[in-house]
Amino acid sequence: MAVAARKAGRAGSGAANKTKQALNSPQFEKDQDLHAYREMLLIRRFEEKSGQMYGMGLIGGFCHLYIGQEAVVVGMQMATKEGDQVITGYRDHGHMLACGMDAKGVMAELTGRRGGLSKGKGGSMHMFSKEKHFYGGHGIVGAQVSLGTGIAFANRYREDDSVCLTYFGDGAANQGQVYESFNMAELWKLPVVYVIENNRYAMGTAVSRASAQTDFSKRGVSFNIPGEQVDGMDVRAVYAAGQRAIEHARSGKGPYILEMQTYRYRGHSMSDPAKYRTKDEVTRMREEHDPIEQVRRRLLESWKLSEDELKSIDSRVREIVNEAAEFATHDPEPDPSELYTDILLEAAR
Amino acid sequence: MAIDILMPALSPTMEQGKLAKWLKKEGDPVKPGDVLAEIETDKATMEVEAIDEGILAKILVSDGTDNVAVNTPIAVLAGEGEDVSAAAAKAPAQGGGGPPPAPGPSAPQPAPVPDMQAEGMTDRPAPINRSDADRPAQPAAPSVITNRSTDKAMAEIPEGTEMVNMTVREALRDAMAEEMRRDENVFVMGEEVAEYQGAYKVTQGLLQEFGARRVIDTPITEHGFAGVGVGAAFTGLRPVVEFMTFNFAMQAIDQIVNSAAKTLYMSGGQLGAPIVFRGPNGAAARVAAQHSQDYAAWYSAIPGLKVVVPYSASDAKGLLKSAIRDPNPVIFLENEILYGQSFPVPKLDDFTIPIGKARIHREGKDVTIVSFGIGMTYALKAAQELEAEGIQAEVVDLRTIRPMDTETVVASVMKTGRCVTVEEGYPQSGVGAEIAARIMEHAFDYLDAPVVRVTGKDVPMPYAANLEKLALPTVGEVVQAVKTVCYR
Numbered sequence: 001m002a003v004a005a006r007k008a009g010r011a012g013s014g015a016a017n018k019t020k021q022a023l024n025s026p027q028f029e030k031d032q033d034l035h036a037y038r039e040m041l042l043i044r045r046f047e048e049k050s051g052q053m054y055g056m057g058l059i060g061g062f063c064h065l066y067i068g069q070e071a072v073v074v075g076m077q078m079a080t081k082e083g084d085q086v087i088t089g090y091r092d093h094g095h096m097l098a099c100g101m102d103a104k105g106v107m108a109e110l111t112g113r114r115g116g117l118s119k120g121k122g123g124s125m126h127m128f129s130k131e132k133h134f135y136g137g138h139g140i141v142g143a144q145v146s147l148g149t150g151i152a153f154a155n156r157y158r159e160d161d162s163v164c165l166t167y168f169g170d171g172a173a174n175q176g177q178v179y180e181s182f183n184m185a186e187l188w189k190l191p192v193v194y195v196i197e198n199n200r201y202a203m204g205t206a207v208s209r210a211s212a213q214t215d216f217s218k219r220g221v222s223f224n225i226p227g228e229q230v231d232g233m234d235v236r237a238v239y240a241a242g243q244r245a246i247e248h249a250r251s252g253k254g255p256y257i258l259e260m261q262t263y264r265y266r267g268h269s270m271s272d273p274a275k276y277r278t279k280d281e282v283t284r285m286r287e288e289h290d291p292i293e294q295v296r297r298r299l300l301e302s303w304k305l306s307e308d309e310l311k312s313i314d315s316r317v318r319e320i321v322n323e324a325a326e327f328a329t330h331d332p333e334p335d336p337s338e339l340y341t342d343i344l345l346e347a348a349r
Numbered sequence: 350m351a352i353d354i355l356m357p358a359l360s361p362t363m364e365q366g367k368l369a370k371w372l373k374k375e376g377d378p379v380k381p382g383d384v385l386a387e388i389e390t391d392k393a394t395m396e397v398e399a400i401d402e403g404i405l406a407k408i409l410v411s412d413g414t415d416n417v418a419v420n421t422p423i424a425v426l427a428g429e430g431e432d433v434s435a436a437a438a439k440a441p442a443q444g445g446g447g448p449p450p451a452p453g454p455s456a457p458q459p460a461p462v463p464d465m466q467a468e469g470m471t472d473r474p475a476p477i478n479r480s481d482a483d484r485p486a487q488p489a490a491p492s493v494i495t496n497r498s499t500d501k502a503m504a505e506i507p508e509g510t511e512m513v514n515m516t517v518r519e520a521l522r523d524a525m526a527e528e529m530r531r532d533e534n535v536f537v538m539g540e541e542v543a544e545y546q547g548a549y550k551v552t553q554g555l556l557q558e559f560g561a562r563r564v565i566d567t568p569i570t571e572h573g574f575a576g577v578g579v580g581a582a583f584t585g586l587r588p589v590v591e592f593m594t595f596n597f598a599m600q601a602i603d604q605i606v607n608s609a610a611k612t613l614y615m616s617g618g619q620l621g622a623p624i625v626f627r628g629p630n631g632a633a634a635r636v637a638a639q640h641s642q643d644y645a646a647w648y649s650a651i652p653g654l655k656v657v658v659p660y661s662a663s664d665a666k667g668l669l670k671s672a673i674r675d676p677n678p679v680i681f682l683e684n685e686i687l688y689g690q691s692f693p694v695p696k697l698d699d700f701t702i703p704i705g706k707a708r709i710h711r712e713g714k715d716v717t718i719v720s721f722g723i724g725m726t727y728a729l730k731a732a733q734e735l736e737a738e739g740i741q742a743e744v745v746d747l748r749t750i751r752p753m754d755t756e757t758v759v760a761s762v763m764k765t766g767r768c769v770t771v772e773e774g775y776p777q778s779g780v781g782a783e784i785a786a787r788i789m790e791h792a793f794d795y796l797d798a799p800v801v802r803v804t805g806k807d808v809p810m811p812y813a814a815n816l817e818k819l820a821l822p823t824v825g826e827v828v829q830a831v832k833t834v835c836y837r
Binding site for chain 1: 536562567568570572573574575576577578579580581582583584585586603604607608612613614615616617618619620621652653655671674675676677704
């Protein structure tokens with residue numbers, strides 16, 4: 001993986017000629033590193049616990065873990081301001097936690113309990129929070145791209161300066177509606193940032209086997225949408241690119257594409273035997289590029305935190321996750337009467 | 350040899366138009382490709398081009414004449430070497446009786462407005478009109494509602510209300526305009542809705558009143574703009590998304606079903622999509638299989654959607670206003686053939702009709718005919734014919750397919766003991782099948798005969814005029830079905 005290498009997948013000559021950032025990753029202040037560490041660790045521990053609970057039969061259906069990709073959503077969230085919206089696909093637990101949604105509510109949704117964020121009726125892939133501006137959680141690959149473009153349309157309609165971060169994977173990037181959305185977003189200069197989380201595999205299909213153009217930052221070229229490739233394992237690089245992209249969108253210049261080069265450590269879903277890649281590849285990524293380890297090292301070496309200080313963060317995170325698991329295990333299932341609620345809203349007369 | 354120049358058809362469903370302006374005058378030489386005249390309908394303006402060379406011998410229909418039937422001779426062309434005055438003398442008498450001649454090889458071809466090519470509406474031959482027997486029955490409603498008790502069709506409208514005649518097209522436009530004035534969050538998007546004024550002119554004038562921010566032309570990208578509409582609705586805006594026809598909405602059906610219909614449930618009630626998807630549905634005329642499908646049964650299968658199929662202009666207006674105000678996704682299925690038909694519409698400041706209520710369009714004691722949308726044209730005509738034979742048919746207009754007003758249907762069947770359903774859609778898993786099942790569940794003991802369905806035939810819509818006619822239901826089939834359930 002190209003560490004800290006960003007190249008401009010610039011659209012034609014019409015694209016704005018922006019100053020390039022230095023090739024080295026931008027530096028974080030201590031509190032930024034601390035924040036990123038805590039947020040990423042919460043996602044990692046939460047996902048590990050989800051995997052464990054899935055194994056225990058407490059979580060049903062599909063369960064797609066975000067382990068390895070934490071820097072993407074955490075870095076992007078650090079670049080947003082209050083009111084900016086987030087929408088993503090089915091690998092969504094990390095996005096919910098990064099948006100500030102309650103870990104208990106997320107975990108209880110995974111276990112299908114009444115205290116889940118969707119009252120147990122949505123499950124792993126379908127959770128929403130209007131309060132936290134999180135618009136799901138969508139199970140149909142690529143559908144969130146049109147929806148996120150619509151949220152950006154609404155921002156423009158209301159003359160609100162919010163930006164919608166629309167996440168999708170390298171697999172979804174081959175869906176037709178992605179390009180229908182790119183076209184409208186640039187045509188109407190909608191405030192949307194398309195974050196392509198390229199974790200190298202669409203389920204079991206390597207990018208090179210599914211994509212004629214594997215540089216996803218160039219996927220907007222024929223629509224004149226600027227794009228860049230970002231080291232998605234380095235939260236600082238994500239944050240810096242996120243700031244540029246969001247600023248572009250917020251200032252009325254239209255959409256922006258960020259290809260986040262990242263990696264998922266676990267299978268596509270819990271039932272994935274991962275025969276399509278070697279153990280070595282996974283081990284190398286974990287050992288050399290782990291997003292959390294990078295920050296942990298900086299906290300110890302640059303910011304001179306003690307092991308004990310880090311341990312106290314770790315144990316606080318574990319506490320949150322354990323409380324969530326405890327709640328999600330013992331919270332009752334939804335009342336049977338919930339079967340027939342929330343299908344239609346009452347029309348005001 | 351004198352050549353008749355005939356009034357051309359501008360679209361498959363056009364029956365008449367206005368001869369707006371002659372661009373050639375009598376005595377002018379004409380070459381193929383010359384523009385002879387401009388004609389107009391409520392949908393569009395088009396030029397009439399010459400096919401043959403000659404001299405324009407006589408103009409039969411003058412500038413500004415309204416309601417000129419398709420295929421009426423509008424001028425006579427004297428061919429090469431022919432005496433102009435002799436050709437003019439042979440001209441058919443204007444306004445004479447008898448049907449207009451069939452279009453021959455010399456009939457001028459309409460020169461399409463360039464934009465119309467987008468939707469395959471170019472160069473259509475004159476439509477073979479559905480036979481008179483199948484023509485929609487015009488409602489015989491009074492211009493002012495004076496007595497509600499005898500006028501079932503207008504029961505929802507207060508006594509003394511003034512009625513104005515308007516087309517379904519105008520009623521739909523007025524409904525959107527009124528709701529846009531009422532609520533800043535309402536906007537209209539779709540292909541050709543703004544500058545072109547609507548492919549079927551349903552959005553005529555909206556751009557001029559509300560501007561490009563709220564009346565938005567989209568690229569040809571149904572899946573994408575349906576998703577954009579749903580995303581905007583998630584935030585609380587109220588999009589009215591027009592599909593040029595619902596046939597094209599199949600590209601968007603994932604966003605309609607998976608995103609619009611299910612999100613409220615999947616979010617535990619947090620996030621709904623107050624959106625209307627509207628546009629013409631079902632068969633128009635001579636547009637073949639891919640442009641002629643009825644989706645009422647498809648969408649009616651989905652929890653989380655409401656499905657509305659109006660027949661009259663009054664229902665179209667009142668129901669569309671309700672649909673726009675509804676906090677749920679509403680599929681609003683219109684019909685191209687009904688667009689140009691006029692009905693009395695109450696002149697009220699804020700006239701709405703509740704979604705989910707059927708209407709007894711006509712009372713009767715012998716049999717219940719249940720239909721909706723354009724199916725009502727067959728049902729009402731059949732009821733008229735049956736009356737002459739001494740059978741009193743009660744006609745129920747469902748108006749909303751989901752949620753279905755089972756109560757009204759069942760109450761009627763309990764009274765009559767017999768039921769025929771009428772729809773243009775397919776028989777298998779159709780709306781008629783659903784009605785029959787509900788009647789069996791709720792009124793089995795009241796039935797004196799099995800329910801009979803009259804539907805479109807179980808085939809892709811053919812293009813050939815005779816086959817198309819066979820594929821659609823007919824009034825005769827409805828009459829026959831009623832006689833079957835009445836054992837007559």
